[in-house]
Amino acid sequence: xxxTHNLGFSRIGKNRELKFAQESYWKKxxxxxxxxxxxxxxxxxxxxxxxxxxYASVGDFSFYDHVLxxxxxxxNLPTRAENLNGSQLDNYFRIARGRAHNNDxxxxxxxxxxxxxxxxxxxxxxxxxxxxxFTLNTEHLFAQIEEAKAQGINPKPVIIGPxxxxxxxxxxxxxxxxxxxxxxxxxxxxxxxxxAGIGIEWLQIDEPALVTELSPEWRQAFEKAYYxxxxxxxxxxxxxxxxxxxxxxxxxxxxxxAGIHIDTINAKDEVSKVIDWLPSHKVxxxxxxxxxxxxxxxxxxxxxxxxxxxKKLPNRLWLAPSCSLLHVxxxxxxxxxxxxxxxxxxxxxxxxxxxxxxxxxALNQGKYCVEEALTLNSEAINSxxxxxxxxxxxxxNALKKITPELGARKSKYEQRIFKQxxxxxxxxxxxxxxxxxxxxxxxxxxxxxxxxxALDVNSYVSAIKNEIEQTIRKxxxxxxxVLVHGEAERNDMVEYFGEQLEGYIFSQYGWxxxxxxxxxxxxxxxxxxxxxxxxxxxxxxxxxxxxxxTVKGMLTGPVTLLNWSFVRxxxxxxxxxxxxxxxxxxxxxxxxxxxITVIQIDEAALREGLPLRKSQWQEYLSWAIESFKxxxxxxxxxxxxxTHMCYSEFNDIIEAIINMDADVITxxxxxxxxxxxxxxxxxxxxxxxGPGVYDIHSPNIPNEADIISxxxxxxxxxxxxxxxINPDCGLKTRQWCEVTPALKSMVSAAKKLxxxxxxxNTTKLAS
Ligand code: GLN
Ligand code: ZN
Numbered sequence: 141x142x143x144t145h146n147l148g149f150s151r152i153g154k155n156r157e158l159k160f161a162q163e164s165y166w167k168k169x170x171x172x173x174x175x176x177x178x179x180x181x182x183x184x185x186x187x188x189x190x191x192x193x194x195y196a197s198v199g200d201f202s203f204y205d206h207v208l209x210x211x212x213x214x215x216n217l218p219t220r221a222e223n224l225n226g227s228q229l230d231n232y233f234r235i236a237r238g239r240a241h242n243n244d245x246x247x248x249x250x251x252x253x254x255x256x257x258x259x260x261x262x263x264x265x266x267x268x269x270x271x272x273x274f275t276l277n278t279e280h281l282f283a284q285i286e287e288a289k290a291q292g293i294n295p296k297p298v299i300i301g302p303x304x305x306x307x308x309x310x311x312x313x314x315x316x317x318x319x320x321x322x323x324x325x326x327x328x329x330x331x332x333x334x335x336a337g338i339g340i341e342w343l344q345i346d347e348p349a350l351v352t353e354l355s356p357e358w359r360q361a362f363e364k365a366y367y368x369x370x371x372x373x374x375x376x377x378x379x380x381x382x383x384x385x386x387x388x389x390x391x392x393x394x395x396x397x398a399g400i401h402i403d404t405i406n407a408k409d410e411v412s413k414v415i416d417w418l419p420s421h422k423v424x425x426x427x428x429x430x431x432x433x434x435x436x437x438x439x440x441x442x443x444x445x446x447x448x449x450x451k452k453l454p455n456r457l458w459l460a461p462s463c464s465l466l467h468v469x470x471x472x473x474x475x476x477x478x479x480x481x482x483x484x485x486x487x488x489x490x491x492x493x494x495x496x497x498x499x500x501x502a503l504n505q506g507k508y509c510v511e512e513a514l515t516l517n518s519e520a521i522n523s524x525x526x527x528x529x530x531x532x533x534x535x536x537n538a539l540k541k542i543t544p545e546l547g548a549r550k551s552k553y554e555q556r557i558f559k560q561x562x563x564x565x566x567x568x569x570x571x572x573x574x575x576x577x578x579x580x581x582x583x584x585x586x587x588x589x590x591x592x593x594a595l596d597v598n599s600y601v602s603a604i605k606n607e608i609e610q611t612i613r614k615x616x617x618x619x620x621x622v623l624v625h626g627e628a629e630r631n632d633m634v635e636y637f638g639e640q641l642e643g644y645i646f647s648q649y650g651w652x653x654x655x656x657x658x659x660x661x662x663x664x665x666x667x668x669x670x671x672x673x674x675x676x677x678x679x680x681x682x683x684x685x686x687x688x689x690t691v692k693g694m695l696t697g698p699v700t701l702l703n704w705s706f707v708r709x710x711x712x713x714x715x716x717x718x719x720x721x722x723x724x725x726x727x728x729x730x731x732x733x734x735x736i737t738v739i740q741i742d743e744a745a746l747r748e749g750l751p752l753r754k755s756q757w758q759e760y761l762s763w764a765i766e767s768f769k770x771x772x773x774x775x776x777x778x779x780x781x782x783t784h785m786c787y788s789e790f791n792d793i794i795e796a797i798i799n800m801d802a803d804v805i806t807x808x809x810x811x812x813x814x815x816x817x818x819x820x821x822x823x824x825x826x827x828x829x830g831p832g833v834y835d836i837h838s839p840n841i842p843n844e845a846d847i848i849s850x851x852x853x854x855x856x857x858x859x860x861x862x863x864x865i866n867p868d869c870g871l872k873t874r875q876w877c878e879v880t881p882a883l884k885s886m887v888s889a890a891k892k893l894x895x896x897x898x899x900x901n902t903t904k905l906a907s
Contacts (some may be wrong), residue, residue: 142457143423144193144283145499147344147379147401147431148200148298148464149186150489152653154471157184162590162657164202166241172229179203184323185317187293189490194495195296195342198288198466199281203229204236204656207308208251208262210426211219211235214349215275218267220248236264244495247819252310253655254803257348257382259432259467260662260704262655266309268320274327275571297340301362301378302328303719308349320362321481322617324838325368336373342398344377348463350392351383351403352752356558359391366395377401381427381463384410390417399423401461403639406432417454424453427462429492431814434468434650434664434706435496435523436487439517439580443502450503460502469650469661482666485524489648525710532642532668538722539715547769548775549801551829555805556777561880563737564690569890570621570898571850571865572830574806575694575740576613576872577626578879579784585767587631604629605682608721610684618880619887623691625683627872633696633742634704638663640675641723644705670718671726677734684735692782693739698767699726704744714763727843732779740782741802747787754792761796767891768800782806782830786869790819798825806830808868809850821857829858832868839874841881847889865890 152158161178164170170178183201188818190196202209212228217235224231238250251264270350281297288295300308302324306317334341369376375398384407385392393414398632400490402414404426418424428446429437431764450457472488487495498510498517507514524530549556586603590593595603611626630636638644644663651659666700676693684691698720708716724741731739755765772781783802787810790797797805809817809831817831831854834842849866854863865886871879 145195159657198295198364199297211429297345301345304349350380367370370396380892393417403427406464425458429461431461438521460651474649484520535668546871560780569774572622574870579872643667643669671723674730693736697741697743699764700745703749717767722769724771738780790870794819804828817857828862828868831862
C-alpha cells in the first residue's frame with residue numbers, strides 16, 4: 141500500500157479571506173475572537189480538502205508567516221519585543237509588521253523579510269543574538285492538532301527543522317549561528333516528547349536547506365542535530381523540496397529519521413539513487429505533484445513510473461505534492477473566465493490533492509477503480525499537447541533564427557553615448573524617475589470601470605490622457621530632466637503586458653500569498669508568446685507630444701515577465717524567456733520608430749530567478765541576460781536604453797549586469813547607503829548608473845542634504861558624468877503629497893551638485 145499525505149496547504153482561503161480578516165483586525169473592524177474564528181474556518185476548510193489523504197498537514201496555518209510562528213514555537217523573539225505588553229496576537233503582528241493596529245502606539249520595527257528559498261513567498265527572518273535563548277511554546281500548535289483531531293483528521297504536524305531554521309536566521313551581532321544549535325535541539329527534543337505524549341505518530345520536519353550548497357560545518361550540523369534528536373517516541377519524516385540533494389543526498393539518506401521526502405519535480409533523477417541508499421526501515425515520500433505550478437499532472441505517466449517503485453518499497457512508499465501547496469492558488473473551480481479548453485489543463489491546490497488521491501487509488505486498488513478519472517486526465521493532457529493554441533510556428537521559427545548578433549548593440553557604449561548626449565542635451569546629474577506616479581483612487585476607479593465595461597473606450601482614453609498630461613506638467617514644473625508618462629494605464633507591470641500578449645491567460649482568483657496579507661495573482665503563460673500589436677506606443681507618443689523634454693518609454697523586461705508568471709512546464713524556461721524577449725523587442729523597436737529616444741526596460745525580478753545552487757547560476761544568467769539583450773539591443777546608437785532593478789545586491793552578479801550593456805541602470809541604494817556601489821566601483825562599471833537617492837517604500841520625505849551627501853559618496857566611486865539622480869523605485873504606492881516634496885528635494889539637490897561641480901571645474905581650470 142502507498143500512503144498519501146500533504147506537506148502544507150494554502151492558508152489564504154479561496155477568496156483571500158485571511159487577507160481581509162487580517163486587514164479588518166488591523167483596522168480594528170473585527171476583534172481577536174473574530175480573527176481567530178476566521179482562522180479556524182480556514183483551517184477547517186483546508187482539512188476538508190485533505191480529508192481523502194492518509195495524513196493532513198497541521199501547523200501550516202499562520203496568521204502572518206509560518207517562519208515567524210516557528211520563532212514563537214521556539215520562544216525566539218527579538219529582544220525589542222520583550223517590553224511589549226498586550227496580547228500575544230498583537231505582539232505577533234508587531235514583530236511581523238512593526239505594529240499591531242493602524243493606530244497602534246506600541247510600535248517596534250518590523251522584522252526583516254526575505255524570500256523563502258527561490259519562491260515568491262517572503263518570511264520574517266528569525267533573529268539571533270548572543271543572548272538568544274529558546275523555550276518551547278506549543279500552545280498554538282497543540283490547539284490546532286486538537287482541532288484537526290476533532291474534525292476527524294489524521295494529523296501530521298509540520299514544523300521547520302532546526303538546521304534550516306538556524307540556516308535562515310540572521311545574527312545581529314556576529315555571533316556564530318551554529319553555536320545555537322545545541323540549545324535549539326533541546327527545545328526540539330522537548331517538542332518531540334510532548335508530541336509523542338499527545339499521541340502523534342508522524343512529524344514532518346522540513347529541511348529544505350538540504351537542497352542548497354552547504355559548507356562542511358552545516359553538513360555536520362545536520363548529522364549532529366539528527367543524531368541528537370534520534371527518538372523512538374515519534375517518527376520523523378524529513379522533507380526536502382525545491383531542488384536536488386546532489387552532494388547532500390547520502391547525508392540526507394543516512395540521517396537517523398523514519399522517512400525522507402524528495403521533490404521529484406525537481407529531483408526526479410535522484411529517486412533511483414535514494415532508493416538504493418535508503419536503509420530498508422525508512423519510508424520514502426515522493427513529491428509527485430508539482431506544488432509550485434498550476435498544471436495538471438499526467439496521472440497515467442506518473443502511475444506507470446511509480447508502479448515498480450511501489451513494488452520495490454512495499455508499505456514504504458508515501459506520495460505527496462512536491463512541496464507545500466502554499467505556492468499555488470486554492471481552487472480552480474472558482475474560475476469562470478478561463479476558456480474551458482485551457483482551464484481543463486490546470487490544477488490548483490484542491491485539484492492537486494484530488495490528483496494525489498487518484499494516483500494512490502490506482503496503485504493500491506488498481507487503475508480500473510479510477511478509470512474514468514484517468515481517462516479524463518489523459519484527454520486533458522493530450523488536448524494540451526496537441527492544442528494549436530499552444531504552438532505558434534512563426535514564434536518557433538523566430539526562436540531558431542536567434543543569433544548572438546541579435547543581442548548586440550551596433551556600437552560600443554563609448555561611441556553610442558557620444559551620439560546620445562548630442563541629442564539628449566542633458567545636464568550633469570540628470571534627474572529622472574523610475575516610471576510610475578501615484579495611482580490615485582480616481583485612476584484605479586477609471587481602470588476598473590473600463591474593465592467592467594462601465595466606461596467606453598473613448599472616455600477611458602481621455603481619462604488616462606488627462607492623467608498623463610497632468611503627470612507631464614507636474615514633472616516639468618518640478619524641473620525633472622527625463623520625464624515619464626506615469627503608467628496610469630497599468631494595474632501591474634506584468635499583468636499589463638501579459639494581457640496584451642498572446643500565450644498568456646489570467647485567473648480571477650488565482651491568488652498566492654507573497655507575505656502577510658499581501659497576495660499576488662501571477663498570470664499564466666500557456667502558449668508561445670507573440671505580440672499582435674503595439675502595447676505602449678500610443679500612450680508614449682501622446683506623452684512625448686506634450687513636451688519639449690525627453691519622455692522615457694517604459695517596458696517590463698522578459699526575465700521579469702517570466703519570473704513573475706506561472707510558467708510552462710512543457711519547454712525549457714530559456715525558450716519561454718526568449719519568446720518574451722522577441723515580443724518585447726518588437727515593442728522597443730516600435731517605440732523607437734514612434735520617436736521615443738529613451739527606453740527603460742525594467743528587470744525588477746532578474747535576481748529572483750537565480751537557482752538555489754550557485755553552481756547553476758551561470759547557466760541561468762547566461763540565458764536571462766541574453767534574453768534581455770535580445771529584447772533591448774536592436775535599437776540605434778542614438779536610442780538610450782535604461783534598465784531598472786529594485787534591489788541592492790549586485791556583488792555576485794555584477795559581471796552579468798555589465799554584460800547587459802544597458803546605457804543606464806537605476807538601482808536601489810538608499811537603504812544600503814551607497815555601499816552597493818562598491819560592486820560597480822570595484823569592477824569599473826563602464827556605463828551610467830542612477831543610484832536610487834531615496835527610499836520610496838517609506839513615507840518619509842528625503843531632504844536635500846541627505847541626497848547631496850549620498851550622491852557625493854557615489855561620486856567617489858562612479859565618475860560624475862556617469863551618474864543619474866532618481867528615486868529607488870516607482871512611485872505608484874505613494875501619494876502626491878509625498879511625491880511632490882520628495883522630488884523637489886531631489887531636483888534641488890541635483891542643481892546644487894551641478895553648481896558645485898561647475899565651481900570645482902572652474903577652480904581646477906584656474907589653478
Ligand atoms: N516602472 C515600474 C514602476 O515605476 C518599476 C516597478 C518596479 O521596479 N517594481 O512602477
Ligand atoms: Zn523597482
